[in-house]
Amino acid sequence: MSCEPWQCAEVAATKKAMSITKPEVAVSLIKRAARPILIVGSGAVERELEGRLLIDYLIDFAHASKVPVVATAHIVGEFMKRGFKPSGFMSAMDIGNRLVDPSWMGLDGKGPYDVVLFVALPYYMEAYILSGLMHFAPKLKTITLDNAFHPHASWSFPNSNVKVWSENLKVMTSKFEGGQ
Amino acid sequence: MTRKNVRVKIGEMKTNAGFIKNLELSVGKLVDDSWEEPMGPTPKPGLTTLRNWDLKLLNRYKPFYMPACDLCCLCTFGKCDLTAGKRGACGLTMAAQSSRIVLLACCIGAATHTAHSRHMVHHLIEKYGSRYPLDIGGLNIKVEAPITRLVCGIRPKTLGDLDEVLDYAENQITQALAVVHTGQEGNNLDFESKAFHVGMIDHVGMEVGDIAQVSTLDYPRADPEAPIVEMGIGTVDRSKPVIMAIGHNVVPSVGIIDYMKDNSLDDKLEVVGLCCTAHDITRYWDRGKIIGPISWQLRFIRGGFADVVVLDEQCVRTDASNEAERVKAPVIAASAKNCMGFKDRTNDPADDIVADLVSGKVPGVLILDPDKVGEVAVRVAQKIAPLRKRFNVLPEVNEVVELAKTCRHCNMCQRSCPQDLKVPEAIEAAEEGSLKKLNELYEFCIGCGRCEQICPVNIPIHSLIIKSAEKQLTQEICNCRAGRGAIQDVEIRNVGSPIVLGEIPGILAVVGCSNYPKGGKDVADICREFANRRFIVVTSGCAAMTAGAYKNEEGQTLYDEFSGEFAAGGILNVGSCVANSHIAGAAIKVANIFAKRPLRGNYEEIADYIYNRVGAVGLAWGAYSQKAAAIAAGFWRLGVPVLVGPHGSKYRRMLLGRADKKEDWDVYDARSGDKVNVGPAPEHLFQTVETKEEAMVFIAKLCIRPNDTWKGRSIKLSHYIDLNKRFYGTIPEDLHLFVRTPADIPMTMKDDILKILKGKNWKETIIPDPTLLPRMIRKKRK
Ligand code: SF4
Ligand code: SF4
Ligand code: SF4
Numbered sequence: 001m002s003c004e005p006w007q008c009a010e011v012a013a014t015k016k017a018m019s020i021t022k023p024e025v026a027v028s029l030i031k032r033a034a035r036p037i038l039i040v041g042s043g044a045v046e047r048e049l050e051g052r053l054l055i056d057y058l059i060d061f062a063h064a065s066k067v068p069v070v071a072t073a074h075i076v077g078e079f080m081k082r083g084f085k086p087s088g089f090m091s092a093m094d095i096g097n098r099l100v101d102p103s104w105m106g107l108d109g110k111g112p113y114d115v116v117l118f119v120a121l122p123y124y125m126e127a128y129i130l131s132g133l134m135h136f137a138p139k140l141k142t143i144t145l146d147n148a149f150h151p152h153a154s155w156s157f158p159n160s161n162v163k164v165w166s167e168n169l170k171v172m173t174s175k176f177e178g179g180q
Numbered sequence: 181m182t183r184k185n186v187r188v189k190i191g192e193m194k195t196n197a198g199f200i201k202n203l204e205l206s207v208g209k210l211v212d213d214s215w216e217e218p219m220g221p222t223p224k225p226g227l228t229t230l231r232n233w234d235l236k237l238l239n240r241y242k243p244f245y246m247p248a249c250d251l252c253c254l255c256t257f258g259k260c261d262l263t264a265g266k267r268g269a270c271g272l273t274m275a276a277q278s279s280r281i282v283l284l285a286c287c288i289g290a291a292t293h294t295a296h297s298r299h300m301v302h303h304l305i306e307k308y309g310s311r312y313p314l315d316i317g318g319l320n321i322k323v324e325a326p327i328t329r330l331v332c333g334i335r336p337k338t339l340g341d342l343d344e345v346l347d348y349a350e351n352q353i354t355q356a357l358a359v360v361h362t363g364q365e366g367n368n369l370d371f372e373s374k375a376f377h378v379g380m381i382d383h384v385g386m387e388v389g390d391i392a393q394v395s396t397l398d399y400p401r402a403d404p405e406a407p408i409v410e411m412g413i414g415t416v417d418r419s420k421p422v423i424m425a426i427g428h429n430v431v432p433s434v435g436i437i438d439y440m441k442d443n444s445l446d447d448k449l450e451v452v453g454l455c456c457t458a459h460d461i462t463r464y465w466d467r468g469k470i471i472g473p474i475s476w477q478l479r480f481i482r483g484g485f486a487d488v489v490v491l492d493e494q495c496v497r498t499d500a501s502n503e504a505e506r507v508k509a510p511v512i513a514a515s516a517k518n519c520m521g522f523k524d525r526t527n528d529p530a531d532d533i534v535a536d537l538v539s540g541k542v543p544g545v546l547i548l549d550p551d552k553v554g555e556v557a558v559r560v561a562q563k564i565a566p567l568r569k570r571f572n573v574l575p576e577v578n579e580v581v582e583l584a585k586t587c588r589h590c591n592m593c594q595r596s597c598p599q600d601l602k603v604p605e606a607i608e609a610a611e612e613g614s615l616k617k618l619n620e621l622y623e624f625c626i627g628c629g630r631c632e633q634i635c636p637v638n639i640p641i642h643s644l645i646i647k648s649a650e651k652q653l654t655q656e657i658c659n660c661r662a663g664r665g666a667i668q669d670v671e672i673r674n675v676g677s678p679i680v681l682g683e684i685p686g687i688l689a690v691v692g693c694s695n696y697p698k699g700g701k702d703v704a705d706i707c708r709e710f711a712n713r714r715f716i717v718v719t720s721g722c723a724a725m726t727a728g729a730y731k732n733e734e735g736q737t738l739y740d741e742f743s744g745e746f747a748a749g750g751i752l753n754v755g756s757c758v759a760n761s762h763i764a765g766a767a768i769k770v771a772n773i774f775a776k777r778p779l780r781g782n783y784e785e786i787a788d789y790i791y792n793r794v795g796a797v798g799l800a801w802g803a804y805s806q807k808a809a810a811i812a813a814g815f816w817r818l819g820v821p822v823l824v825g826p827h828g829s830k831y832r833r834m835l836l837g838r839a840d841k842k843e844d845w846d847v848y849d850a851r852s853g854d855k856v857n858v859g860p861a862p863e864h865l866f867q868t869v870e871t872k873e874e875a876m877v878f879i880a881k882l883c884i885r886p887n888d889t890w891k892g893r894s895i896k897l898s899h900y901i902d903l904n905k906r907f908y909g910t911i912p913e914d915l916h917l918f919v920r921t922p923a924d925i926p927m928t929m930k931d932d933i934l935k936i937l938k939g940k941n942w943k944e945t946i947i948p949d950p951t952l953l954p955r956m957i958r959k960k961r962k
Contacts, residue, residue, distance in 0.1 A: 006595055007595055007596070007598075007600070008592070008595050008596050008634065009596075012250065013249070013250035013251050013261060013263065014250060014251075014261045014263055015250065015263050015264065041870060042870050042871045042874075072870055072874075073869070073870035073871040073873065073874040074871055074873035074874050074877070074907040074908050076908050076909065076910060077907065077908050077909025077910060078909075080909055080910065081909065089908070089913075091867065091868075091869060091870065091874060091878070092868070092870055093244060093829075093834050093836060093867055093868050094836065096244060096246070097242075097244040097834070097836045097838075098838075098840075100244065101838075104840075121870065122600075122697065122826045122870065123600055124598070124826070124827070124829065124830065125826050125829045125868065125870065128246035128248070128829045128830060128832060129246055129829070131246050131247050131248070131250075132244060132245055132246035132247070134263070134264060135245065135247055135250075135262075135263065135264050135265075135274050136245060136274075136275070138264040138265060
């Protein structure tokens with residue numbers, strides 16, 4: 001059951017995400033990426049994992065991995081309150097729309113991204129954006145860091161409880177130089 | 181006005197030529213052109229008439245597709261896998277398929293409104309005659325049908341005149357629907373243009389419906405002081421028999437109310453409504469009651485409040501009759517579009533039908549005569565109420581606990597819940613005897629019942645939630661303002677200039693259904709915020725009800741607190757779904773009445789005017805239906821941006837501008853013909869926002885228009901900056917795109933912002949007389 005889509009009806013047809021069986025898999029995908037980016041949705045300040053907000057895990061991860069962060073919705077302020085300045089902030093649809101444009105040179109103007117990490121958007125909204133990227137940006141690899149399986153991503157963590165999730169995020173952070 | 185089917189009959193007549201007896205002449209059409217305004221370039225546009233205009237918009241606001249399904253299964257060549265660049269057996273791409281689905285949704289929506297209007301017009305002509313004059317605001321309204329005038333080039337004066345308008349609309353919907361067939365359009369932008377077309381037609385269909393019912397049924401006529409009406413189940417006197425109407429077409433409910441009035445029963449029963457039928461009941465009869473938006477059908481039926489359930493059309497739960505049967509409430513299906521499988525009893529004597537329903541011989545009937553619906557509903561309600569004794573299917577508290585104990589903790593309820601509500605946790609708490617967590621779900625639950633469908637042990641989860649909130653539910657007492665209908669010409673005159681110059685920072689239309697991501701309070705909060713900021717806030721449909729469902733510290737709802745005028749700081753409910761036409765109508769009237777732009781068959785020029793000058797934005801925070809898609813499409817073509825809440829992402833296609841592409845934002849200066857870059861104003865045409873905070877920032881931003889004067893722009897920017905600071909904790913990063921001259925910068929922030937602009941290499945530019953249409957350039961014209 002664990003690799004079924006989190007929301008039961010969000011099924012994929014012929015192309016379905018590979019399951020990330022352990023956090024090291026995600027780490028190696030990210031390390032191999034030339035230009036990764038992390039998109040963080042509004043759930044980052046709503047989800048609590050083992051007594052800490054998700055956003056705090058993500059700030060640790062971003063510090064360690066040096067993956068640039070785009071904050072969606074209104075949560076840029078939540079990052080800044082915590083002393084972390086995201087590389088950009090824009091609506092989830094805007095970042096999705098830019099990512100399907102192969103000529104978009106990224107937030108820093110240095111070239112297109114090759115790996116996009118998603119986390120903490122409303123599940124269904126994230127699913128739809130991932131579907132958009134699967135169809136219209138087929139060269140892009142998408143990875144979800146939620147504890148809910150996303151079939152339209154290229155790679156997704158399986159459904160898990162928050163304990164496993166927090167553990168996964170901690171392990172991921174620790175595997176980057178900045179996280180040790 | 182063009183008239184159809186004129187017949188002249190001459191019994192006997194002597195002429196120079198001889199004697200004529202029994203001559204009958206039939207003329208297909210007679211053109212009565214007493215309307216002095218000359219016909220514009222595009223009366224009754226066809227599928228491609230306005231394609232160039234659409235493409236101008238679509239090239240700025242390119243579609244971003246998010247397919248809901250990777251396959252196409254619309255013909256027997258399929259299923260075809262369209263994943264990631266593959267074409268189907270007919271050659272179709274995923275982009276084209278996605279836009280085809282958008283077009284299909286818009287066709288469904290437009291057909292639904294237009295068919296609703298056709299039914300009403302047909303019925304009202306039968307009742308009042310085709311010569312019955314249209315009057316939607318007495319002397320206060322000269323432009324009675326701005327959309328119809330604009331699109332069709334017709335100025336309707338009587339009910340009968342609406343026939344021709346509907347003929348045109350139906351024709352266009354058929355044409356547009358044909359485009360969806362396999363092997364028609366293959367280009368996504370052509371599909372999109374047709375979706376815009378059919379959205380425009382949808383507005384025509386809505387307008388016809390509302391002006392017909394306002395004219396004949398004595399609704400408030402463009403009345404800023406339309407009565408405040410009661411809302412919520414707590415306002416219903418449950419010692420009386422209760423008739424509950426669900427849907428959108430008021431005709432059967434009018435039959436009920438008329439029967440009660442004719443038989444002096446109007447204080448003996450309660451007539452309550454869910455969804456737009458409720459709005460129209462209260463527009464017709466101020467003792468009618470609104471009990472809630474469309475997504476609350478299950479809670480009211482299962483709660484046993486209704487003695488008779490009358491179903492008309494649109495957005496009615498397809499299992500409403502099964503649910504009503506469970507609480508022993510007879511059902512009357514009253515629409516040919518929604519027969520519910522019941523036997524057609526339209527021609528049976530009322531006595532027989534009443535007897536069958538009261539005895540329980542049949543759970544429901546189909547009656548297509550609204551007067552008979554009225555008689556049967558009232559008589560059945562009176563007889564059955566003492567027998568039913570408010571029978572409901574909500575479990576007792578101890579039963580809730582027992583049911584919760586059967587839970588297998590499989591989590592499937594949460595995984596089926598569109599809101600991702602933590603149902604399992606709440607059930608677990610109930611197992612322990614606490615209903616608190618179930619109660620916490622009540623505000624966020626949209627009442628879909630999906631959790632129950634999947635539960636392996638058949639726990640009636642939604643009923644458990646309702647039970648946990650029974651007290652709240654039965655004490656729901658709030659206010660709505662009855663739908664006022666159109667906006668008066670004088671109101672338009674008063675606000676035209678400040679809107680176009682930007683001094684009223686915007687018109688916010690909060691519309692649509694109740695598929696809210698986190699309860700309805702967000703809607704009320706957003707309305708209050710923008711009314712306090714002196715925007716004009718217009719509401720309609722379920723959103724209008726939700727806006728009135730929350731009270732301030734003084735116990736006032738928004739409708740008690742704010743004026744119902746179309747003026748800065750007003751919050752006005754125009755009415756039901758079809759009354760959305762008055763919102764588009766108001767924008768059109770700004771162009772026509774205030775700016776004196778010719779209206780008749782002159783779509784492109786008016787849309788260009790609205791797009792560049794009228795800072796209006798729609799927010800459909802809980803939109804879910806195809807009708808909402810069609811309404812939005814009508815606004816897109818008029819150049820009015822629409823925001824949807826997170827569930828709106830499932831409309832699966834956004835129309836997004838690229839603020840980072842400067843070259844996308846040139847307009848012509850109509851004075852000189854020069855191209856001027858005006859920045860991304862407005863930035864998007866259709867956009868999903870994730871949180872209410874983001875919605876508020878975008879509302880302020882999307883009201884910016886190229887025509888704003890420096891004073892207007894600085895007012896708009898001060899709202900945009902202020903909301904950014906409050907919700908994003910930062911100054912917007914795109915200010916340099918919206919500041920044209922230093923005078924645009926809000927006074928109090930001048931130094932700080934000038935510093936930011938310097939860092940962005942900002943250059944001063946002019947404020948043009950903006951247009952996207954080369955033909956509007958005055959210099960060239962000479
Ligand atoms: S319409 Fe085209 S894509 Fe769809 S099933 Fe038929 S052949 Fe396939
Ligand atoms: S009825 Fe309420 S709790 Fe159940 S799935 Fe629907 S929204 Fe979720
Ligand atoms: S679906 Fe039913 S059994 Fe499963 S957790 Fe929910 S309530 Fe319990």
